[in-house]
Amino acid sequence: MSISGLSSVRDLPYAPRVLDWYDPFVHGFSNHFAWRCPTARISSLYRAHVSSRHLDVGVGTGYFLDNAGIDERIDHLSLIDLNPECLSRTAERLRRFRPTRLHQDVRAPFQLGGSSFTSVSMTYLLHCVPGDMADKGIVFRNVSEVMRPGATLFGATILGHGAPKSAIGRLLMSTYLRLGIFSNASDDEASLRAAVEQGGFSQIDVWTEGCVGLFVAVK
Numbered sequence: 044m045s046i047s048g049l050s051s052v053r054d055l056p057y058a059p060r061v062l063d064w065y066d067p068f069v070h071g072f073s074n075h076f077a078w079r080c081p082t083a084r085i086s087s088l089y090r091a092h093v094s095s096r097h098l099d100v101g102v103g104t105g106y107f108l109d110n111a112g113i114d115e116r117i118d119h120l121s122l123i124d125l126n127p128e129c130l131s132r133t134a135e136r137l138r139r140f141r142p143t144r145l146h147q148d149v150r151a152p153f154q155l156g157g158s159s160f161t162s163v164s165m166t167y168l169l170h171c172v173p174g175d176m177a178d179k180g181i182v183f184r185n186v187s188e189v190m191r192p193g194a195t196l197f198g199a200t201i202l203g204h205g206a207p208k209s210a211i212g213r214l215l216m217s218t219y220l221r222l223g224i225f226s227n228a229s230d231d232e233a234s235l236r237a238a239v240e241q242g243g244f245s246q247i248d249v250w251t252e253g254c255v256g257l258f259v260a261v262k
Contacts (some may be wrong), residue, residue, distance in 0.1 A: 062132060063104065066106050069167075077212040078201055079253025082209045085166060086111050093117065094162040100186060100198075101168025102123075105133035108164070112140070121158065123149060147220055149182050159191045165198035169235075171226035176234035180241030183260075187242035188261040196244070197259045205231035206254035216254075232256055 044050035070082040089111035095118040097110060102124045106119075124130045127215065130144045147154060163186055169201040172179050186196055203216060203225065214230045219225035236249040251257070 048075075050161050053168070062104060062128065065104050069103075070106055073215065075198045077209060077215045078255050079207075079212070080199070080255035080257075081210060085199050085255075085257070086253055088166075088199070088257065088259070089113060092162055092195045092197045093164070094195070095119065096159070096161045096191075097121075098123065098160040098163045098165060098186075098189065100165040100182070101132075101171075102129050102133040103167060104129070105136040107166060107189070108140075109136055112157065119143075120143065121155065123147060124241070125149070136184060144253060149185065151185070153185055153189050155189055159189050159194075161191055163190060163194065163196045165196065167199060167201065169198075169200035169238075170203070170225050170230065173226045176238045179239040183239055183242035187262060189245065192262055194262045195259065196242070197257075199257045200230065200235065201227060202230050202232065202235070202251065202254050202256045203227035205227050205233075206251050206256075208254050230256070238241045 063120045074080055074082045086107055089107050090113060093111065093116055095116060097117055097119045100123045117140050120137065120142040120145045122130060122133055122142050125148050126148055130146055134144050136140050142252045145154060165186065169179050172182065190196065208216060220228055232249060232251045235258065239247050239249060239258050239260050242260060244262055246261040249256060249258045
């Protein structure tokens with residue numbers, strides 16, 4: 044880390060002071076007015092699919108797990124993220140679940156000591172992962188390796204191509220791409236589906252709402 048606490052501008056949205064404003068800006072403003080996929084739509088995936096042994100990949104602030112109203116379902120929760128500030132804040136926010144945490148790059152095999160899961164969430168991670176969607180397929184392969192038969196993966200990612208954007212959405216997208224915060228210029232629904240398929244799932248559903256790609260896949 045540099046003196047500022049950031050290794051690059053890519054880390055800017057997850058700097059401590061910025062994280063204080065992340066939820067109201069992203070889940071309160073951007074989802075509705077920029078990406079046109081209401082936060083409630085994404086929350087519904089959590090209510091539908093979170094199970095007793097859950098893994099959250101790319102934790103952000105822990106907003107969805109904290110607000111989905113599914114506390115009674117979770118017996119074991121694990122968190123994976125490359126950003127230690129996000130991991131720390133989310134683990135504290137979700138301390139009622141006594142989560143385990145893993146600090147690592149999601150493009151590497153998950154070092155979970157043989158743990159396996161019955162549900163996995165991956166929300167607003169892929170559009171920040173470097174490379175094109177074909178490169179990002181490694182994340183789905185890694186996730187699949189720690190899922191039990193019949194387990195469900197679900198999540199969302201902002202698509203940079205082939206989906207209509209509001210004027211605010213176009214401005215934010217171009218800004219985030221220029222700064223290197225997003226890496227999704229060529230990501231579209233078809234390439235997202237192809238990336239999910241790299242996980243070897245038995246069932247896959249991929250669709251677009253606004254300019255957000257949503258997915259559900261069963262091992």
